Amino acid sequence: MLDLATFRSAFEALPEPARSSARRKALDAFLAGGLPSTDLEEWKYTDLSPLAALPPAALLPEAEAAGEGIGFTDALDALNAAFAGGSTELRIAADTRRDEPIRPADRAHQRHRLHLERGAEATLILNTSGDGAFETVFADIRLDAGARLNLVRLNDAGADAHRLTRINMHLARDACANVVTVDLGGRLSRHDLNVDLAEPGAAIHLHGLYAPAGEGHVDNHTRIEHRAPHCTSREQYRGIARDKARGVFNGMIRVHKDAQKTDSEQRIANLILSPGAEINAKPELEIYADDVKCAHGATFGQLDDEALFYLRSRGLPESTARALLTWTFAHEVLQHIHQEDVRGRVTRRLLRQLPNSEQLEALQ
Structure with a gap:
């Protein structure tokens, strides 16, 4: 097992009020696990050992924001509970529409619970x-009957950053979640999204984009559990890798035996833009019911030669044509971000990673 002394040192460096018994219990659980x-199959392509080599100062949250841990289930959850620098526990009352987006502060270690009541x-x-x-x-999200949630998760951290995120979602009868996740930065990023379609009529619409560059590593794992009849899931992920970057995607959809009339579709498409880049994608589908409509698949490729020829014949330089096609590929996901400020920020960051970005920005 890795030497995790740096995590204990970071914990002991917290102010005394932050080193509560609940936090220490969480730290001990993490160190034990x-x-x-x-x-492990779930971590086959993602090595977290570099985290153990980080200096203690890199692990510290903002001390003044340190709050109490709110429970944990495994070692990584316990790690987050021990160091959580900001936590949110929010309940949206029944039949209430909150127009202003909920934007938790971007702190070192966040821990959130969100409960949307009926409608x-x-x-x-x-x-x-x-x-x-x-x-x-780490976020736990619960949607009661008929509730609606739009969720955007954005990671465009610096080139040396390490990020671990996990979102657990539970959807009751006729609840619906629209989720967009985007990974454009970081040295090492792992994101887990677990969705439980627990009651009839629940629906999840999931769109994801991962575009590591340089020597960045991005790993997305999704798991959608169809537990009840008449539930719907739509999942579309797009990956772009260039330079020496590495992308990983694993998407599991499981249809339980009582989940008749399930309607599920998963599509994964990937672009490899450099000889040294790599993407490992694995869509998975397990069906234990006999009256379902399910489809899944993954594609890998490079930019279309005919499309490149067409754009160049219209006077675009090759580098600009390649960048425009790459942007078009990514836009299939980004168009589902409805907040203009967030979509604009993601667009600018992605364009900066492409050649001739100034010309592309002028086209937006």
């Missing part, structure tokens, strides 16, 4: 875009 290793509507924006060396975000 340790970081997951690449021997409530809200938008949540989770941001892990700072330059801090190591940040974690």
Whole structure:
């Protein structure tokens, strides 16, 4: 097992009020469980051992914002509970529509619980875009019957940043969640999204984009559990890798035996833009019911030669044509971000990663 002394040192450096018994219990649980290793199938392509080499100062949250841990289930959850620098527990009352998005502060280690009561509507924006060396975000979200949630998760952190996020969602009867996740930055990023379609009529619409560059590593794991009849899931992820970057996607959809009339579709498409880049994508589908409509698949490729030829024949330089096609590929996901400020920020960051970005920005 890795030497995790740096985490204990970071904890002991917290102000005394922050080193509560609940936090210490969480730290002990993390130290006992340790970081997951690449021997585990779920972590086969993502090595977290570099976290153990970070200096203690890189692990510290903002001390003045340190709050009490709110429970944990495994080692990484316990790690987040021990160091949580900001926590939110919010309930949206029944039949209430919250027009202003919920935007938790971008702190080193965030921990959130959000509960939408029957018929409530809200938008949540989770941001892990700072330059801090190591940040974690764990969120538990519950949607009661008929509730509606729009969720945007954005990671465009600095090139040396390490990010771990996990979102657990539970959807009751006729509840609906529209989720967009975007990873454009960081040295190492792992995101887990677990969705429980627990009652009839629940629906999840999920769009994701991961575009690591340089030597960045981005790993997305999604799990959608169809537990009840007449539930719907739509999942579209797009990956773009260039330079020596590495992308990982694993998407599991499981249809339980009582989940008749399930309607599920998962589509993964990937662009490899450099010889040294790599993407590992694995869509998975398990069906234990006999009256369902399900489809899934993954594609890998490079930019279309005919489309490149067409754009060049219209006078565009090759580099600009390539960048425009790459942007078009990514836009299939970004168009689902309805907050103009967030979509604009993501657009600018993505364009900066492409050649001839000034010309492309002029076209927007």
